[in-house]
Amino acid sequence: MNKKKADQQASHKNTHVENPSGTAQRARLLERLQAGPIDTFTAIRELNIVRPGARINELRGLGHKILTHRLTLTDDQGRTHQGMALYYLSTNPPAGVTA
Template identity: 75%
Template sequence: MNTNNGTAQCARLLKRLQMEPIDTLTAMRELNILRPGARIGELRDLGHEIFTHRIVLTDDQGRTHRRIALYFLSTNPPAGVSV
């Protein structure tokens, strides 16, 4: 079953976070999560230690976005970012 309810979105997002950090735009595009920040909040409420680092990204249309959230688990920080 291919579901897109909040529980399924949280499961997809947590699975990805366990592999690598993910930014808001990628979560929307690749994981089909419309509001990644809301899912992160739900995962935090469940006790997952998720951190946010702000980055600058260019989207698929070539537009630059500042302060995009890059989410990562405390056990899997991106290179150059300390917890």
């Protein structure tokens, strides 16, 4: 039997936050990056992406120009974390950060 692989491009209906597939996670993250910068905690909490760094690496491998700025963030429990990532598209840097 000759089965064809499903199209690897995520359609809008497949990018819902409940969809755990890597394709859907990359689509959600790229859509969010097009709106502006996103940090690790926000990607985990709002986009349901457990390993945002891995998805960023995959998007970079697909040719997207994504940059990283390191900063100190406080989590939901009030703990401080140094060196957390703020991701942004090179065409859309956050205020105060030069691409």
